[in-house]
Amino acid sequence: MTERIVYNIIQVLVVVAFAPLVEGVTSRLKEILQSKRGPSIFQPYRDIWKLLHKDEIVSEHSSWLFRAAPYVAFAAPVFVALLIPVLTRYPLFFAFMADMLGVGFVFALGGFFASLAAVDTANPYGPMGASRTRMVGFLAEPVFIMVFLTISFVAGSTIPYIVQTHWVTPIANFFEPSHILLLIAFLMLILAEDGRIPVDSPSGHFELAMIDHSKSLEYSGRGAALMKWAGAMKFFVLIIVFINVLVTPWGLAKGTDVGEVLLAIPLVLFKMFCFVLVLVYIESSLAKLRLFRITEFIGAAFVISVVAVITRLSEI
Amino acid sequence: MSGSPVLFALDALTGALFLLTALGVVATRQVLASLQLFILQSLLLAFSALLLGIAQGSVHLLAVAAITIATKTLLIPWLLRHTVSAEIYRTREIERVLNIPSSLLIAAVLIVLAYVVATPLLGTAAVPFARINLPLGIAAMFLGTFTIVARREAVPQLLGLLGVENGVFFAGAAIVPNLPMIAELAAAVDVPAIALVIGMLTRRIHTRLGTTSVGELASLRDH
Numbered sequence: 001m002t003e004r005i006v007y008n009i010i011q012v013l014v015v016v017a018f019a020p021l022v023e024g025v026t027s028r029l030k031e032i033l034q035s036k037r038g039p040s041i042f043q044p045y046r047d048i049w050k051l052l053h054k055d056e057i058v059s060e061h062s063s064w065l066f067r068a069a070p071y072v073a074f075a076a077p078v079f080v081a082l083l084i085p086v087l088t089r090y091p092l093f094f095a096f097m098a099d100m101l102g103v104g105f106v107f108a109l110g111g112f113f114a115s116l117a118a119v120d121t122a123n124p125y126g127p128m129g130a131s132r133t134r135m136v137g138f139l140a141e142p143v144f145i146m147v148f149l150t151i152s153f154v155a156g157s158t159i160p161y162i163v164q165t166h167w168v169t170p171i172a173n174f175f176e177p178s179h180i181l182l183l184i185a186f187l188m189l190i191l192a193e194d195g196r197i198p199v200d201s202p203s204g205h206f207e208l209a210m211i212d213h214s215k216s217l218e219y220s221g222r223g224a225a226l227m228k229w230a231g232a233m234k235f236f237v238l239i240i241v242f243i244n245v246l247v248t249p250w251g252l253a254k255g256t257d258v259g260e261v262l263l264a265i266p267l268v269l270f271k272m273f274c275f276v277l278v279l280v281y282i283e284s285s286l287a288k289l290r291l292f293r294i295t296e297f298i299g300a301a302f303v304i305s306v307v308a309v310i311t312r313l314s315e316i
Numbered sequence: 317m318s319g320s321p322v323l324f325a326l327d328a329l330t331g332a333l334f335l336l337t338a339l340g341v342v343a344t345r346q347v348l349a350s351l352q353l354f355i356l357q358s359l360l361l362a363f364s365a366l367l368l369g370i371a372q373g374s375v376h377l378l379a380v381a382a383i384t385i386a387t388k389t390l391l392i393p394w395l396l397r398h399t400v401s402a403e404i405y406r407t408r409e410i411e412r413v414l415n416i417p418s419s420l421l422i423a424a425v426l427i428v429l430a431y432v433v434a435t436p437l438l439g440t441a442a443v444p445f446a447r448i449n450l451p452l453g454i455a456a457m458f459l460g461t462f463t464i465v466a467r468r469e470a471v472p473q474l475l476g477l478l479g480v481e482n483g484v485f486f487a488g489a490a491i492v493p494n495l496p497m498i499a500e501l502a503a504a505v506d507v508p509a510i511a512l513v514i515g516m517l518t519r520r521i522h523t524r525l526g527t528t529s530v531g532e533l534a535s536l537r538d539h
Contacts, residue, residue: 175325177332184336296343299417303339306424310431311332311452 001093007261008082008092014265015081019236020044020229022272027203029280044232048225056221062121069117070219070226076110077233084160084237085244087264089252091161099158101148103241110230111137118215125207129214132291136199136211139298140192146305147186151246154178154312160241164249174248181308186246188301190238192294197283199294209288236272243271320371327367327445331452334360334486335427338459338479342423343416347471348405351393354475357456358388361482365489368445376494380485383504392478392511399515400471401522413466413531422466423459430455446490453487456480468531470518474511481507 024041031038040046058067080103082094098106115133118126152158154176155166167174192199195212207214216227244252251267253260289297337357344350362384369377397405414422434451460483463476481503522528 170321172321172325175322175329177328180329181332181336296416296420299420300339300343303420303424304336307332307335307339307427310427311328311335313431 003256003258004093007088007256008094010261011086011088011092012078012081014086014268015233015236015240016078016229018269019077019232020048022236022239022269022276023232025273026235026276026280029276030203030283033280033284044228048229051220051225051228052222054221056223058223059121059218062117062218065113066117066120066218067223069113069120070223070230072113073110073230074226074233076106077230077237080106080237081233084241085164085249085252086240087253087261087268089161089165089249089254090256091159095161100151100160100163100241100245101158103160104144104148107234108137110234114215114227118218121218123218125210125214125217128208129210129212129217132211133215136192136294136298139295140189140301143185143189143298143302143305146302146309147182147189150178150182150305150308150312153309154182160245164245164252167246168248168250176312178308178312181304181311183242183246185301185305185308186242188297188304190242191279191282192298192301194235194238196279198286198289198297201288204288211291239272239275240268243275244268323367323371324444324448327364327371328448330360330364330367331448331486334364334482335452335455335459338456338483339420339423341472341475341479342419342459342463342466345408345416347407347469350472350475351396351405354478355389355393357479357482358384361486361489362389364449364486368449368489371445374494376497376500377489379497380489380500383500384485387504387508388478388482391508395508395511396471396474396515399512400518400528405471407469407528412468419462419466423462426458426462427455430458449490450487453483453485453490456483456486459483468529470514470521470528470530473530474514474518477510477514478507 021041021044024039024044027043028038028041082092083098083103084095085091111133115130118130120126148158151163155163157163157166167179173179191197195202200211200213201209202213204210204213207217216224216231219227251264251271253264334357337353337360340353341350341357344353362381365377365381365384368374369381412419431451434454437450438447457480460476460479460481463479464473467473467476485503518528521530521533
């Protein structure tokens with residue numbers, strides 16, 4: 001029992017500690033692929049460290065929402081990290097609290113507070129970004145529902161620990177068309193949800209074109225550091241859900257041995273590195289879509305998830 | 317009739333990707349991208365025929381795979397590139413009969429319809445692979461037809477027609493493993509001929525009208 005609690009805390013610490021690194025590696029790889037040198041992979045750590053030591057300025061016209069939002073946004077992925085299989089194949093102490101739908105709700109809570117805070121300051125760019133994020137969000141919603149429906153239909157459960165073992169027992173399950181189609185649809189959702197290239201440019205600095213990133217423009221000092229860190233952790237956790245729950249549980253610890261759990265950390269990071277390579281390739285080879293083309297992108301994801309359900313239905 | 321589970325799963329995967337490429341031909345804006353998707357679709361068709369050929373020990377299906385690769389991935393793209401002028405491939409289709417999200421939704425409905433149509437037929441098919449190939453092949457036929465209806469450029473319409481043809485082969489490979497050789501060879505000659513004729517026609521339309529949006533040719537006019 002105690003070791004499960006300890007592992008659970010280790011799991012959260014891994015998410016908190018390595019999230020900026022994954023973001024740094026992603027941006028560095030992208031620059032390298034585009035024939036540039038790019039910043040060090042530790043740059044996000046330095047940014048967060050610098051921001052934490054700066055003064056925080058809060059507009060006097062803003063309410064408590066503005067001050068509370070970074071903490072909520074930071075807490076949401078930390079809480080999610082308690083629930084999902086980051087390092088182990090078996091449920092840890094706190095995993096009973098929620099299934100994958102619960103994970104979705106916790107994420108939605110963080111996003112909701114970030115949007116409210118963006119509207120709160122009445123900075124012209126904040127509400128614009130917030131409303132666009134909501135637009136992408138409600139377009140993505142039916143796809144999420146279809147994807148989760150398919151997962152629960154195919155794997156017989158929405159609990160991530162049951163879902164992940166389903167794909168590899170037997171191994172033929174891995175090649176099931178519904179599984180592969182789910183992966184494609186969910187990958188498109190990650191791109192939309194995290195503001196990656198075909199939907200939004202994560203490295204853009206042009207406020208009028210921003211979707212996801214203009215929400216945190218008003219923050220400075222500690223608030224900005226927390227928002228940045230929270231963004232990195234959300235990215236990290238989304239990748240974890242994708243590679244560990246939806247792709248395969250390979251590399252995760254099977255036993256309760258301490259060494260095995262610690263060994264899972266580099267293996268999971270390697271899996272994430274492979275995922276980031278694919279992501280960087282997608283981001284470098286596509287152009288950002290215009291705002292009203294996003295419906296087409298997400299519409300395609302929706303149809304793919306519908307096809308996943310249908311192919312599954314036909315096999316019975 | 318071994319029908320090993322791995323071959324079965326691989327065929328299912330091929331089928332799913334086959335259907336995705338058919339959806340892509342419906343949805344892409346660029347003419348060149350839809351041609352590339354068609355080539356990919358034909359490769360997947362050949363792969364499926366290869367898997368079925370191995371699983372059932374049928375030489376005919378291996379021949380289908382070889383013919384598909386030779387005609388549809390090599391000959392037809394080559395013909396289309398040489399008969400249709402290059403600037404058509406650079407164009408984006410601005411005007412469509414339906415916008416892309418609604419075409420995709422209709423495509424989803426068509427796929428469901430294909431499964432509904434195929435389910436009663438499955439009782440008669442002896443080959444286990446028919447469970448995958450028949451509905452997906454029918455879905456690809458529907459999507460190809462829908463492409464012809466929904467798009468206004470000549471080349472994507474042709475690709476829709478060829479997509480119907482791919483769908484027929486995809487379904488046929490599973491229900492009649494020993495298709496007479498003559499049928500395969502006839503198709504191998506017919507399909508490039510269709511591509512050639514439509515390609516030439518498109519070139520003529522392009523030189524006469526300066527556009528290949530054949531959707532605008534709805535009424536007769538004197539110039």
